[in-house]
Amino acid sequence: LAAAAALAAPQPAAAGRFWSELGLGAEEGPASSLADLAITPAARFDGGFAACQQLNILVLVGGVRNDVNLRDVHIFNLDHEIWERPDGADQFATIMPGRRGWNMAAISPHPDRPDSCRFALHGGTLNPRRVVTDNNVYIVEVVVAGEVDDDLGLNITTPIFTHAVSAYLLDATVDPAADQRYDISGRYESGFIGFENHLFISKGFGENSRRFTDTWRLTVVDSTNSTDDAIASQSVGRWQRVAVEEDNGFDFSFANVNSHLVLYGGEGVDGRGRGVAHSSLLAGDLELLAASSGFLNDDAAKSPIQPVTPTTDRLVFRMSHRGAAYGNTFFNFGGDKLVVPESYAGGNERILNNAVTFTSLDFTRRTYSCVTKDQAVVNWCSFQEECPEGTKSFNLDSFGKYMFVLIYVDNLDANVLFRLDMDAVLTEGRSFFFDAYEIDQGELSGYSPLASLQYALGAVCVFLVLSVLLLYKSRTDNSPHMHLLDQKRSTGVTQEVVRSLQFVKYDVDGRHLPLVLEWDEEGNPSIKEEGEPLSSADEAESDAGKRERRDSASSASSEGAAGDAKRASHRNRGAREDADSDDGDG
Numbered sequence: 001l002a003a004a005a006a007l008a009a010p011q012p013a014a015a016g017r018f019w020s021e022l023g024l025g026a027e028e029g030p031a032s033s034l035a036d037l038a039i040t041p042a043a044r045f046d047g048g049f050a051a052c053q054q055l056n057i058l059v060l061v062g063g064v065r066n067d068v069n070l071r072d073v074h075i076f077n078l079d080h081e082i083w084e085r086p087d088g089a090d091q092f093a094t095i096m097p098g099r100r101g102w103n104m105a106a107i108s109p110h111p112d113r114p115d116s117c118r119f120a121l122h123g124g125t126l127n128p129r130r131v132v133t134d135n136n137v138y139i140v141e142v143v144v145a146g147e148v149d150d151d152l153g154l155n156i157t158t159p160i161f162t163h164a165v166s167a168y169l170l171d172a173t174v175d176p177a178a179d180q181r182y183d184i185s186g187r188y189e190s191g192f193i194g195f196e197n198h199l200f201i202s203k204g205f206g207e208n209s210r211r212f213t214d215t216w217r218l219t220v221v222d223s224t225n226s227t228d229d230a231i232a233s234q235s236v237g238r239w240q241r242v243a244v245e246e247d248n249g250f251d252f253s254f255a256n257v258n259s260h261l262v263l264y265g266g267e268g269v270d271g272r273g274r275g276v277a278h279s280s281l282l283a284g285d286l287e288l289l290a291a292s293s294g295f296l297n298d299d300a301a302k303s304p305i306q307p308v309t310p311t312t313d314r315l316v317f318r319m320s321h322r323g324a325a326y327g328n329t330f331f332n333f334g335g336d337k338l339v340v341p342e343s344y345a346g347g348n349e350r351i352l353n354n355a356v357t358f359t360s361l362d363f364t365r366r367t368y369s370c371v372t373k374d375q376a377v378v379n380w381c382s383f384q385e386e387c388p389e390g391t392k393s394f395n396l397d398s399f400g401k402y403m404f405v406l407i408y409v410d411n412l413d414a415n416v417l418f419r420l421d422m423d424a425v426l427t428e429g430r431s432f433f434f435d436a437y438e439i440d441q442g443e444l445s446g447y448s449p450l451a452s453l454q455y456a457l458g459a460v461c462v463f464l465v466l467s468v469l470l471l472y473k474s475r476t477d478n479s480p481h482m483h484l485l486d487q488k489r490s491t492g493v494t495q496e497v498v499r500s501l502q503f504v505k506y507d508v509d510g511r512h513l514p515l516v517l518e519w520d521e522e523g524n525p526s527i528k529e530e531g532e533p534l535s536s537a538d539e540a541e542s543d544a545g546k547r548e549r550r551d552s553a554s555s556a557s558s559e560g561a562a563g564d565a566k567r568a569s570h571r572n573r574g575a576r577e578d579a580d581s582d583d584g585d586g
Contacts, residue, residue, distance in 0.1 A: 017424065017428070017429070018383075018420055018421050018424050018425050018429060019387060019388065019418055019419070019420055020418065020419050020421075021416065021417070021418055021419075022076070022078075022081050022404075022417040022418065022419055023040075023076070023081050023082065023083065023416075023417050024081070039074070039083055039084065039085040040083050041060055041072065041074040041083060041415065042065055042070070042072075043065065043408060043413050043414045043415050044062075044063035044064060044065040044070055044408065044415070045063060045064060045065075045100075045393040045394075045408035046063050046064050046100040046101050046393070047060055047061060047062045047063025047064075047070070047100070047102065047395060048060070048061035048062055048063075048099075048102030048103070048104035048119075048121055048124070048395075049061075049104060049395030049396070049397055049406055050104045050105055050106050050119050050397050051106065051397040051398060051399045051404055052106050052117035052119070052142070052399070053399035053400055054109065054115065054116070054117050055115075055116070055117050055142060055144065055163065056077075056078045056079055057075050057076060057077060057078060057117065057142065057163065058075070058076040058078065058397070058404055058406075058417075059073065059074075059075055059076075059104075059117070059119060059140070059142060060073070060074045060075075060076070060395075060406065061073050061096065061102055061104060061121065061140065062096070062098060062099050062100065062102055062124070063100055063102075064100035064128045067128050067129065068098075068128065069097075069098030069099055069100055069126065069127075069128050070098055071092075071093045071096050071097060071098040071099075072085075072089065072092075072093060073085075073086065073089055073092050073093075073096070073140070073165055073167075074086075075142065075163050075165070076417065077163075084162060084163060086142065086145070086162065086163040086164055086165040087145045087162065087163070087164035087165070088164050088165045088166055089165060091166075092140075092165055092166070092167050095138075095167045095168065095169070096121075096138060096140075096167050097126060098126070099124035099125060099126055100124060100125055100128055101123070101124040101125050101188050101189065102121050102122075102123070102124040103121065103122045103123040103124065103187065103190060103192035103201060103204075104119055104120070104121045104192065105119065105120055105192050105193050105194035105199060106118065106119050106194050106397075107119070107120055107194040107195075107196070107197055107198070107199060107220060108194075108196050108197050109141075110141065110222055110235070111222055111224050112222075112224055113141070113143060115143070115144065116141055116142060116143040116144075117141070117142045117143075118139065118140070118141050118142075119139070119140045119141075119142075119194075120137060120138070120139060120140075120170070120194065120199045120218070120220070121137070121138045121139075121140060122135075122136070122137045122138070122186065122187075122192070122199070122201065122218075123186045123187040123188055123190060123192075123201070123204070124186070124188060125188050131188050131205070131206060131207050131209075132207060133185070133186030133187070133188060133206060133207060134185075134186045135172075135184060135185055135186050136169060136170075136172075136186070137169070137170040137172045137199075137218060137237055138167055138168070138169055138170065139167065139168055139169075139170050139220070139235060140165060140166070140167045141165070141166050141167075142163050142164070142165050143163065143164050143166075144162075144163060144164075145162045145163055145164040170220070170235060170236070170237045171235075171236045171237065172218060172236070172237035172238065172239060173236075173237070173238055173239065174238075174239040175238060175239060175240045175241070175294060177294060177296060178239070178240065178241040178294060178296060181296065182214065182241050182296075184201075184216050184239050184241075185206050185207075185210075186206060186207075187201060187203075187204035187205065187206050187212060188204055188205060188206065188250075189204050189205065189250040189251050190202060190203050190204020190205075190212070190250065191203060191204070191215075191252060191253075191254030191263050192254065193254055193255065193256050193261065194256075195256060195259075195261075195286045195290060196290065197219065197220045197221075197222070198217055198218065198219050198220070198286075198289075198290050199217070199218040199219075199220070199237075200215060200216070200217050200218075200242075200261055200286075200289065201215070201216050201218070202214075202215040202216075202243075202245070202254060202261075202263060202305075203215070203245065203248065203249045203250060203252070203263070203266075204250050205248075205250050211248035211249075211250070211268065211269060212248065213244055213245050213246070213247065213248045213249075213300075214241055214243065214244045214245070214295075215241075215242055215243040215244070215245070215261075215284075215289075215305060216239055216240065216241050216242065217239070217240045217241075217242045217289060217290070217292070218237050218238070218239050218240075219237060219238050219240070219290075220235050220236075220237050221235060221236050221237070221238070222235045223235070240292070240293075240294050241294055241295055241296065242289050242292045242294065242295050242304065243284060243289065243295050243303045243304050243305040244295060244297075244298055244299075244300050244303050244305075245282060245300060245303065245305060246300040247268050247276075247278065247280075248268045248269065249263075249266040249267065249268040249278055250266055250267065250268070251266050251267055251319050251320045251321075251335070252264060252265050252266025252267075252278065252318075252319075252321075253265060253266075253318070253321050253322050253323030253332050254323060255323040255324055255325045255330060255398075256286065256325060257283070257325040257328065257329075257330050257361055258325065258327060258328050258361075258363070259285070259286045259287060260283045260284065260285055260286060260361070260363055261283065261284045261285075261286050261289060261305065262281065262282070262283045262308075262323070262325070262330055262361065263281075263282050263283075263305075264280070264281045264282075264318065264323060264330070264332065265277075265278050265279060265280075265281075265317060265318035265319060265321060265332075266278050266318075266319055267319045267320075277317045277319055277338045278317070278319075279315040279316060279317045279318075280307055281307065281308045281310070281330075281359075281361075281368060282305050282306065282307055282308065283305065283306070283308050283361065283363065283366070284303075284304045284305035284306070285304065285363075288304055289304060289305075292304065306366070308361060308366050308367065308368050309366055309367045309368075310367070310368060310369075310379045311367060311368065311369035311377055311378070311379055312377075312378060312379055314378065314379060314435070314437040315379065315437070316337075316357060316379060316380045316436050316437055316440060317337060317338035317440075318332060318335055318336070318337060318338075318353065318357070319335050319336045319338065319350070320334070320335035320336050321333060321334050321335030321336075321353070322334060322335070322394070322395070322396035322405075323396075324396060324397070324398035324403040324422070325398070326398075326401055326422035326423060326426070328360050328361050328362075328363075329358055329359070329360050329361075329422070329426060330358060330359055330360075330361060330368070331356060331357075331358045331398075331403060331420070331422055331425075332356070332357045332358065333355075333356050333357075333387075333396060333403070333405060333420075334353060334354070334394055334396070334405070335353055336350040336351060336352060336353055337350075337351050337353040337440050338350060338351075338440075354387050354388070355382045355383070355387055355436070355439065356382060356383060356387060356420065356425075357380045357381065357382045357436045358370065358380065358381055358382075358425070359379060359380050359381065370433065371433070372433045372434055372435055373430060373431050373432065373433045373434065376435065378435040378436070378437065379436075379437065380435075380436035380437065381433040381434065381435065381436060382433075382434055382435075382436035382439050383425070383429060383432040383433060383434065388405060388407055388416070388418045393407070393408040393410070394406060394407040394408065398422075401421060401422050401423035401424075402419050402420065402421060402422065403419070403420040403422055404417065404418070404419055405417070405418045405419075405420070406418075501517070502514065502515075503515035503516075503517060503527060505529065513529050514529075515527045515528065515529060516528050516529075
């Protein structure tokens, strides 16, 4: 029965089909030779995290651990799946302040170093328990440091590269026209993406719980033919306000979807100070935003970032999630989902989400939609194929077809790195696509590409098993009621004897209960439990009483049989006398 129930239950997709865990180490080869050089970063959450396809690396900066802001830097080498502490890490720690919640994104490399990776960092908080920030922007560059060979005593057969890191404070100014009316200031839990040599930051909140509704662009201007010693003078930046949104918000997802800035969901605060969840999806053309000379008014209707229309009215709410893009498809992972929409103040409608949701955007029609496995057109699709544990303590970034998720696992006090193959999801996983709205609202209980077949097979198995059990029970039932009915059909003693019998229900724990036999008006018997459990002495006495009653019943049965024989003899003798009398009369 348990096996049948397990078969009937919906099953997840094949393990590891779309998700894979990174950094597990290699059993042999060059990667295993580097195991001794790998330096796993201390577990932390809320650090800066960004990916760079140029060097095939992930970079982790800062974060918080045990209420202490960290200022270190670590690089994950995706070619060999190991963590490195790069050259220059000690100097890096003297330049970069310790922060949690860094806004971090990759931008185009410096023209003098086209094979390097460059990142911009801004905002976050200097205090691990409350928002204390500034308007500084830091540039971090990662370059190939050199080739590791047998001189280091490693027995390897292919070149292995390590990296070097440098950082400096960018000289960034604010557009004078915008500076008169608006404030960029440091922001926390805002949207932050890079596009070419531009950096875009949207919404979020700052010190004293100040909420923002606008989007700013930082353009990094590089000088060329400079030396490494003059790295701090190579680039300057300029802030420009380029858009405004209707609602304030933070903890939303933010991504570059096919050269469009896209933000989705998040939470905000209404006019009465209540928490409000968002399901809206906004988009703006990054080419236009990069070329914009500024947006210096508060009319959201004229902003270059506008809402994208959902296909249906079945809205999906997400908060504290993160997003990534592959082509025109926008993926989101983690955070919270909201079952009861709009307001969650004082309620418990926020539920931890461990699923991936995704949708395809049509920027020409300004709509978004997804097609499920049943060919239904919905706003968001979802699948659940052994997703990493849902949590709000994670970082996410992507490049190419891969999404990278670094999760802080609290009960293990460790960071675990996962990779999602977004291309495989879209090309091989269509039989796993369900309506995310139905999943959120509990209308869909499980996931399986063969769900209908499994339910049918499960139902057949359950029916067969139950049928066999009932047949077996009907043939082997030893209950007092069944014995009593059998006894009623083949009684060898009087009903008074049967009614005087005492029944006892025996239990394995030794607490035996006396049973009372009762008869209704139609002569049908029934048994009821009555009285206190019998002790060992009572049980012995009960056994003695039963033996005495059996002897009495046996004697009564013998006497009854003798009486019947005697009465039969008298009847026969009387019959013969009557016959003789009739003959005499004749």
